[in-house]
Amino acid sequence: MRIGHGYDVHRLVENRKLILGGVEIPFEKGLLGHSDADVLAHAVSDALLGAVALGDIGGMFPDTDPRYRGADSLCLLEQVVRVVREAGWAVGNIDATVVAQAPKLKGWILSMREKLAAACGVEVSQVSVKATTEEGLGFTGSGEGIAAHAVCLLLPA
């Protein structure tokens, strides 16, 4: 087995869509980034790449490359999963946590799991997404940004 960990943060700004786990969530602000800034998809991608020790998505999809401007991060995740498969590994399970003071994400969790599972080519039951606040503390608490943590387990393909 291989274990991987991913962590990502993006800043919340006005005039951007909020995309988490491939789901567009109605909110007054969105995450800033070169791609669609899907912080959850990025953390999951980094967990997968970490598990096979193949760097991170910043290295695989540089933010200086115009090809990835506004990129759909689920498509990037699909490419990461392809690399993981080529390395001889299959996704066992993924567990992720989104850290956001707002909006409330409870109603969107299943949709996010479905989108991430589809991108990874696994069952929804293999993908967990949780959400928490940090009780008003720090940069997530003040609404400056959203963070995401992810771990994954890979099994021989």
Ligand code: MG
């Ligand atoms: Mg990112």
